[in-house]
Amino acid sequence: MSAVSAIVLLCKLAVLVAAAWAAVVDVRERLVPYTSMAVVAAGSTVARALLPPFWPSVAAAFVLFILLSLLAGTGAFGGGDAKLIAAAALGESLSGLMTLLLEIALAGGILACLYVVGGWLCRRLAARGEAGGGAGAGGALRHLVAGEVARMRAREPMPYAVAIFAALVWRTTPEVMRCLYSVSCSP
Numbered sequence: 001m002s003a004v005s006a007i008v009l010l011c012k013l014a015v016l017v018a019a020a021w022a023a024v025v026d027v028r029e030r031l032v033p034y035t036s037m038a039v040v041a042a043g044s045t046v047a048r049a050l051l052p053p054f055w056p057s058v059a060a061a062f063v064l065f066i067l068l069s070l071l072a073g074t075g076a077f078g079g080g081d082a083k084l085i086a087a088a089a090l091g092e093s094l095s096g097l098m099t100l101l102l103e104i105a106l107a108g109g110i111l112a113c114l115y116v117v118g119g120w121l122c123r124r125l126a127a128r129g130e131a132g133g134g135a136g137a138g139g140a141l142r143h144l145v146a147g148e149v150a151r152m153r154a155r156e157p158m159p160y161a162v163a164i165f166a167a168l169v170w171r172t173t174p175e176v177m178r179c180l181y182s183v184s185c186s187p
Contacts, residue, residue, distance in 0.1 A: 004050050009179040011047035012172050015040050015091065019165040022084055026161035030151075032080025037087050044091030053093070060097055061089040081160040088168055096171075103167035111163045119149045 018039035022032045048057045068082035085104060092100050125142065152158075 005179055008047045008050050009176060011043040011050075012091075012176055012179070015043040015047075015088070016165075016168060016172055016176075018043065019084070019088070019161070019168050022080075022161040023159065023165040026080070026159035030078075030156055030159060032078065032084050032161050037080070037083050040084060041087035041090055044088060048091050048093075051093075056094050057090060057092060057097075060092075060094055061086050064089050064097070064101075077160055078157055081164065084161055084164050088164065100167065100171055103170055104164055107166040107170070108158075108160060108163035111158060111160070111166075115148065115152060115158060119152055123149070 018036040022036035022040070025031060025033050025036070045058075048054055065082065065086035068085055069079065071077065072079040072082040085101075089097055089100065
């Protein structure tokens with residue numbers, strides 16, 4: 001493995017770890033930490049700088065950031081999510097950017113479906129008197145779902161960093177595997 005391939009691999013892994021942390025914190029607190037956004041942006045930027053063209057990706061990520069910030073200003077989704085998506089976009093080629101956005105949207109749709117089903121199941125269990133949190137993993141899962149249902153009822157936002165992380169895992173795993181097996185670390 002070349003030095004450039006090793007650096008690209010480390011950057012992509014750092015992006016995944018930071019996005020995973022963002023997802024965990026977003027589920028717990030409905031916030032995306034600035035540190036995770038910074039690591040995603042830095043890792044994406046270094047990886048893209050080593051896999052040219054660089055400046056068109058930066059320009060596209062900047063335009064995306066402006067558009068997503070405007071949408072976040074309307075309350076369509078969180079500002080942290082807009083920044084995290086733009087940070088992840090820094091690592092994409094122009095041709096890969098639309099694919100990344102589509103993957104994030106699909107992961108967000110799946111997450112929304114899980115929220116709908118989870119809310120339905122929680123209401124059904126509560127109606128049957130089974131919603132009490134028992135011991136073990138099942139009780140912990142019911143507790144998590146019940147907490148998320150309560151957040152939905154309070155009209156709190158969905159933790160979209162989970163969808164962003166899922167899309168990055170889907171998109172990055174084949175690239176990381178190619179890098180690990182030294183086939184190539186291509187954009």
